[in-house]
Amino acid sequence: MSDERVAAPTNQRRISQRGIATRERILEAANRLMFVRGVNATTLDDVREASQTSKSQLYHHFADKQELVRALVKYRGALVLQRERGGLERLRSFSGLVRWRNALVQANSLNNGKYGCGLGSMAVELSDQDEQARSMLFETFAAWEKLISDGLHRMRDSGALRQDSDPEKLATGLMAALQGGYLLANAAHNVAPMEVALDMALEHIKSFLVEPSGEPTR
């Protein structure tokens, strides 16, 4: 592709603070709306209204709706990774994982399980209709899983996890449990399935601890 267009915030064009702020406001509004209604069910007029901007600004900052959505994928991905970095960067012990699990469950319980995972929902909605979005989401999932597997690697290196454990696979399993948990919780409007799913994954990881701290799970 010799396409000059860059998904990143316009690079060569002069851009002011005000412009950046507007762009940010649009993304923030799109993020909120598309989180609760889904991408396809959210109209540009909704976004325009919620962001207190106008059509011309939407199209000034984004070529079309697809570009806005792609920008949102980046935006949301960055938010999630930033949040997750906070919770996982220093992961060194099993109890750290439990704390991480609790934070996710609590956050989701505030919505009674509704809406699911910002990334997971987009992945389902977009994977079959926008290859570029799909691949960005894939990358984001990979980065997220890496945060987890890095933590597990640290645990293995420090002797907490058995040498024959496979941090990458454990991380993938945990991520799948998380996403599946989000999905079932959303369908049920209830966090319970998400808890069960995460507990299963943690239990599985626990089984690789060098000295199991007591009984398997609850």
Added chain:
Amino acid sequence: MSDERVAAPTNQRRISQRGIATRERILEAANRLMFVRGVNATTLDDVREASQTSKSQLYHHFADKQELVRALVKYRGALVLQRERGGLERLRSFSGLVRWRNALVQANSLNNGKYGCGLGSMAVELSDQDEQARSMLFETFAAWEKLISDGLHRMRDSGALRQDSDPEKLATGLMAALQGGYLLANAAHNVAPMEVALDMALEHIKSFLVEPSGEPTR
């Protein structure tokens, strides 16, 4: 709402063989198209064309698109449950679970992980925009999980599974792993994550077997 309309295939109105066949053709086409493109990205004209019918027939059999979608939720739910009943009804051993896992993985690998689970995708796409669809999907997931937990109960009763195992929770965990696996596989266009996720869940169940058949997982 004292609305008399019933979602079920028209009950009182007389209906001919030909009519039934047409209705079926429409659902079948909608099923196919919406599976690969998603519900919202599929138009009624697409369905009309693919089913070799006409607008008047679509609206003869379904009040509007939403009703068609709800009918599809039922239709697809019935298909999945029927298929799953085949694979799970006689589940009595761990190796039966493994066979079940393999069948799902193989089916999904035919698409390189694309499209995900027919029910899971709908759950994500519809849960936030159609309460009725959401609740039907929830019921279907519950029935599906019950097929699994019934099998696990049989295993527990026969002494294969430990008495202190919780078939319902194990089934939920397995379902979450399956759905999360579908989701990640779809984002990756690759079945691998689904395999890892299912293996994790099976490993977890294995840990409740009365006599573990060897080493934990691979």
Added chain:
DNA sequence: CGCCGGATGGACTCCAGGGTCCCATTTTCC
């Protein structure tokens, strides 16, 4: 064999929502 109501074809309506345009205002830079 003619009648009736369901089944069907397909043209037509209508509007939500994506996308364009033009002019006003503000900022930036010389």
Added chain:
DNA sequence: GGAAAATGGGACCCTGGAGTCCATCCGGCG
């Protein structure tokens, strides 16, 4: 201060796609 570009407001255009309508066809039944 003023030209040029960025930012902004919002009316307008236009198409896709949902939903309507009616003439015709068919098949079972008296």
